[in-house]
Amino acid sequence: xxxxxxxxxxxxxxxxxxxxxxxxxxxxxxxxxxxxxxxxxxxxxxxxxxxxxxxxxxxxxxxxxxxxxxxxxxxxxxxxxxxxxxxxxxxxxxxxxxxxxxxxxxxxxxxxxxxxxxxxxxxxxxxxxxxxxxxxxxxxxxxxxxxxxxxxxxxxxxxxxxxxxxxxxxxxxxxxxxxxxxxxxxxxxxxxxxxxxxxxxxxxxxxxxxxxxxxxxxxxxxxxxxxxxxxxxxxxxxxxxxxxxxxxxxxxxxxxxxxxxxxxxxxxxxxxxxxxxxxxxxxxxxxxxxxxxxxxxxxxxxxxxxxxxxxxxxxxxxxxxxxxxxxxxxxxxxxxxxxxxxxxxxxxxxxxxxxxxxxxxxxxxxxxxxxxxxxxxxxxxxxxxxxxxxxxxxxxxxxxxxxxxxxxxxxxxxxxxxxxxxxxxxxxxxxxxxxxxxxxxxxxxxxxxxxxx
Amino acid sequence: xxxxxxxxxxxxxxxxxxxxxxxxxxxxxxxxxxxxxxxxxxxxxxxxxxxxxxxxxxxxxxxxxxxxxxxxxxxxxxxxxxxxxxxxxxxxxxxxxxxxxxxxxxxxxxxxxxxxxxxxxxxxxxxxxxxxxxxxxxxxxxxxxxxxxxxxxxxxxxxxxxxxxxxxxxxxxxxxxxxxxxxxxxxxxxxxxxxxxxxxxxxxxxxxxxxxxxxxxxxxxxxxxxxxxxxxxxxxxxxxxxxxxxxxxxxxxxxxxxxxxxxxxxxxxxxxxxxxxxxxxxxxxxxxxxxxxxxxxxxxxxxxxxxxxxxxxxxxxxxxxxxxxxxxxxxxxxxxxxxxxxxxxxxxxxxxxxxxxxxxxxxxxxxxxxx
Numbered sequence: 066x067x068x069x070x071x072x073x074x075x076x077x078x079x080x081x082x083x084x085x086x087x088x089x090x091x092x093x094x095x096x097x098x099x100x101x102x103x104x105x106x107x108x109x110x111x112x113x114x115x116x117x118x119x120x121x122x123x124x125x126x127x128x129x130x131x132x133x134x135x136x137x138x139x140x141x142x143x144x145x146x147x148x149x150x151x152x153x154x155x156x157x158x159x160x161x162x163x164x165x166x167x168x169x170x171x172x173x174x175x176x177x178x179x180x181x182x183x184x185x186x187x188x189x190x191x192x193x194x195x196x197x198x199x200x201x202x203x204x205x206x207x208x209x210x211x212x213x214x215x216x217x218x219x220x221x222x223x224x225x226x227x228x229x230x231x232x233x234x235x236x237x238x239x240x241x242x243x244x245x246x247x248x249x250x251x252x253x254x255x256x257x258x259x260x261x262x263x264x265x266x267x268x269x270x271x272x273x274x275x276x277x278x279x280x281x282x283x284x285x286x287x288x289x290x291x292x293x294x295x296x297x298x299x300x301x302x303x304x305x306x307x308x309x310x311x312x313x314x315x316x317x318x319x320x321x322x323x324x325x326x327x328x329x330x331x332x333x334x335x336x337x338x339x340x341x342x343x344x345x346x347x348x349x350x351x352x353x354x355x356x357x358x359x360x361x362x363x364x365x366x367x368x369x370x371x372x373x374x375x376x377x378x379x380x381x382x383x384x385x386x387x388x389x390x391x392x393x394x395x396x397x398x399x400x401x402x403x404x405x406x407x408x409x410x411x412x413x414x415x416x417x418x419x420x421x422x423x424x425x426x427x428x429x430x431x432x433x434x435x436x437x438x439x440x441x442x443x444x445x446x447x448x449x450x451x452x453x454x455x456x457x458x459x460x461x462x463x464x465x466x467x468x469x470x471x472x473x474x475x476x477x478x479x480x481x482x483x484x485x486x487x488x489x490x491x492x493x494x495x496x497x498x499x500x501x502x503x504x505x506x507x508x509x510x511x512x513x514x515x516x517x518x
Numbered sequence: 519x520x521x522x523x524x525x526x527x528x529x530x531x532x533x534x535x536x537x538x539x540x541x542x543x544x545x546x547x548x549x550x551x552x553x554x555x556x557x558x559x560x561x562x563x564x565x566x567x568x569x570x571x572x573x574x575x576x577x578x579x580x581x582x583x584x585x586x587x588x589x590x591x592x593x594x595x596x597x598x599x600x601x602x603x604x605x606x607x608x609x610x611x612x613x614x615x616x617x618x619x620x621x622x623x624x625x626x627x628x629x630x631x632x633x634x635x636x637x638x639x640x641x642x643x644x645x646x647x648x649x650x651x652x653x654x655x656x657x658x659x660x661x662x663x664x665x666x667x668x669x670x671x672x673x674x675x676x677x678x679x680x681x682x683x684x685x686x687x688x689x690x691x692x693x694x695x696x697x698x699x700x701x702x703x704x705x706x707x708x709x710x711x712x713x714x715x716x717x718x719x720x721x722x723x724x725x726x727x728x729x730x731x732x733x734x735x736x737x738x739x740x741x742x743x744x745x746x747x748x749x750x751x752x753x754x755x756x757x758x759x760x761x762x763x764x765x766x767x768x769x770x771x772x773x774x775x776x777x778x779x780x781x782x783x784x785x786x787x788x789x790x791x792x793x794x795x796x797x798x799x800x801x802x803x804x805x806x807x808x809x810x811x812x813x814x815x816x817x818x819x820x821x822x823x824x825x826x827x828x829x830x831x832x833x834x835x836x837x838x839x840x841x842x843x844x845x846x847x848x849x850x851x852x853x854x855x856x857x858x859x860x861x862x863x864x865x866x867x868x869x870x871x872x873x874x875x876x877x878x879x880x881x882x883x884x885x886x887x888x889x
Contacts, residue, residue: 330545331599367547395547397597413548418563420552 067091067500068262071156073144073443076104077482078267078474078489080126085493087135091500094259095130096139096158101205102127104269108188108293110300110307112482113348114379120204120302127206138207144442145256147264151469151499156259162252164212164220165198169247172208174200176239176248184216186304190294192312193304198239198248203302210247212239219250263469263496266439266453267489268476273328273335273433281327281430286401287313288408288427292323292345295429299352309356311427313406318360318426321353322410324396325366329433337450340479342431343370347380349429350389363390363425365412373481392416399428434479445470452478463492471495529574529614536617536629537808538610540602544568550594550604555727556587559720562882564588568607580618581700583882585611586866586873590737591728592805605805613810616865619696622688625861633809640817640857644849651845663837665844675759681855688860693868700876707881716885717878740784747781747822750774774829781822789815814863820850 070086072079075097083093095102107127109119130136139158146157165176182197189195197216200208214220218236226235240248272291275283283289288311290298297303298310311318323346328334343366350362369391371377383389393415400409408428414421436452439445446454446466453472456464463471471492474485534541544565551557551564562584570578585608594604617626628636656667708716728734750773757770792806792815824847831840858864877883 326547326599332601333599367545393548394552395549395599397549397552411552413551413557413563413565415546415548415563415565418551418566419561420554420558420563 067497067502068152069094069259070263070265070496070500071096071144071154071259071261072265072267073439074104074267074269074437074474074476075099075102075130075138075140076267076269076474076485077106077123077126078269078476078485078492079104079265080123080130081486081489082265082267082473082493082496083130083136084126084133085490086497086500087133089493089497089501091135091497093133093136094139094158094261095136096142096144098141098143099201100140100163100209100211101201101207102130102138102140103202103204103206105293106482107202107204108190108300109296110303111348111352113344114373114375116348116351124204124206127204131206139257140207140209141211142257146442147444147470152262152502154261154264154469156261156264158257158259160255160257162214162254163209164214164217164248164250164252165210166247166249167207167209169245170209171245171247172200172205172210173244174210176210176243179238179242181236181238182216182218184213189297189304190291192294192297210239212248262500262502263471264443265489265492265496266443266445266465266470266472266476267474267485267492268437268439270434270475270479271437273435275327275430275432278328278334280398281324281396281428282399282401283430286399286406286408286428287311288318288401288406289399290427290429291432292342292349292429293432295349296345299349299356307356309353309360309427311406316426317357319357320361320363320425321350321427321429322396322408322423322425323350323362323364323429323431324410325364325431326395327430327432330367335433335435335450337433337479338370339431339434340370341481343368344373344376344379344481346429346431347371347383347389351383351387354387354389361390362387363392363423365392365394365396365410367393367395373483434475436476439476443467443470445472452476463488463495469499523578524576526574526576529576529579530571533571533579533607533610533614536610536613538571538607540600540604541568541571541607541610543600543602544572544598544604544607545600547599549597549599553593553597555591555593555724556589559724559884560587560877560882561884562587562877564594564604564608567611568604571607571611579611580615581702582611583700583873583877584608585615586870587877589724589728590805591734592737595805603805606807609805609808609811612866612869613808615696616692616869619692619699619869620688620861621691621695622861624857625865628857628861629810631809633812636809636813636857637816640813640853643853643856644846647852648845648849651848655841655845658837658841660837663832663835663840665832665840668841668844669848681852685855685860689865689868692860692865693872696869697872697876700873704880706879708879710879713875713878713883716883717874720878720883721874737788740787743780743784744818745784747777747779747784748818750777750780751825771833778822778826778829781818782826785815785819785822789819810863814858817850817854817858817862821847821854824850 069092072083072093072095075095079095080102083095086093103123106119106123112119141161141163143159144156145159148155176198177196180196180198183194184197185191186193186195188202198210198212200210219234222235272293275281275291298305299307301307325342325346329339346364350364353360353362369380371380394412396410396412398411408425410423410425412421440447444467448454453476454466455462455477456466463473465472473488473492546565546569548565554564557564564584567582567584588608590605592605598604613629617629656670659667729738754774824843828843828847831843
């Protein structure tokens, strides 16, 4: 009989780890702070270097997570405390209320159609709005509705409306309309205590705030986007149904620029390389070409880091087949033309060695990544950049400094999807050994030929 | 045929030794050039010479003009994502180039030796000069200040003139060597007169732009006052030699004090800021850390201070002190003239002039505004 394993974070790494563990008959608790699993990959349109549709690879995996009886999903939950040691961890998990009884909810979406409160949509990086009661995204797993208590008229009414109502409960449209009668405004936060054998941390990343780099004017100039925003823009499920249009005037851009190493490889911000941005920008430039055939795409780079299998071919293909322009030089300043809202980029074209200025309709910033906060509650050590410190980066790249806690994916350092997935499988393997009570290293005499190690 | 490009590891080591410590931090992004107000008006790059230096391509490093086109505005220091301090690398390249322009080899010693060694040599020269003056000076008149009698004009012109002639020969020969080196075989694209107008317009425009920014303004004003002070002193010396009696003229008297004031401010303010080394004088802490920068300031400061005291004591009518200060003043003037001017940092005006001229005639200065 094996003990359960806790997987923190329901991104692609967490999903893979949970599936691999479940396959081996280990019970898994998969915790995610969002109402759906999927993580960052769910926000992507296509993957490099094969240009596969990200959702098409991800959603089958997400669906199987739901179907495995060994995997218990703890959505809208956060780990509060971890105590104990390998083989016997006691974890306190805070389960935030969703205000919807998920046993009853069918995910029909009637509630979010009728909800009067519009809220910026974090999943679409605030490019569009959602309702206060919402299903995170169309392919969400589990496909259940959640109420955003912060913006719900009933749960957090604005003071002026509250006065008018004189104690009577406000709104409640969803409660009336729900065909399954699943809405439950009385839910409160719950703390669950779990006893697990091992923990896999797949907490992932957030984007570095490009507002901290004032030269690029992100947030000030409307047509400056981050890579993830652009990804939502080209995505068919995104805010514009896959049409690339400018924030300022809804026009299709004719010239798009990507700026690499925004906040990464820069001692003023983060000195590490975020590894995937070169390929992601190349992919996005190709996608832009596919969406708008006559668009001019330029990528401003210092070094193209096309190190993975098929990456360099992908980069060559972008240049030769799609005509993506690569300019070597760091853009130092973006200025906005106040009339047309076009963006003027200043840079040194290092191939001719002098300063140039060029006008673009849209600029996409390849922003650095930052690890999500894991310490506290986890008793882990971090390296200088805030990523989780590894026990041995060469021969034991999934073990943290604490025995029984493993790490996979970008929480341990910047990497792409294939690397995250293979790390997740490795971490799952290691966690399964502990969960099944097999001692590591396996040095029992019976394991060796002749009975001797 | 052109000789093959020489790549030497020693070149790199020498540049690093001359203050280009950030050389290998650079990853060639071009931020320094793109953010530079000077580079915006040029068809050349400040980044490229750093690449040549990284690779140790000696002839390319030697013949590149851009180290002398830099006006040390310091925008690149803030823009550099690698904290490589491009301004300081360019300053190191200036030193490297000027060592190679100089045929005597004294410049090499001056740039590689420590601050202590330089100061010891300078003060030894000062002491020798003072000793010679105290042994061979003219009659001391105690009734009034008579510097002419203390050291007769004839001997001053004889010694000063010969020192200045030697310096002039050194400077001109080095300038010629530089010109030969940077001139290359490239054809000039811009006519002589057009180039003069182009470069003047370009520099006046960039410096006026720079004056609008407070921290640049302070530095430009300090540098300008050194220039004004030195210029006025040269003018005063010429007047004094041509019309010795004009020395008592009121206008001349005022100009003399203005010159001393300008020099003391221009040299003293940066010297004090540099000695403080606090974080709010970031600029001086990050740049000009090389020993030649210190001697350049210290020698000018001592000359200006002793000169200032001399005219004060002369005007106050205190003969004995005035004679003593005069001796000390000349003592400081000698190492300044014989070491600092031909071999130290104070050659930069000459090399800068040549570099600007060649660059403009090659068509490297953009005529119109960058769109």
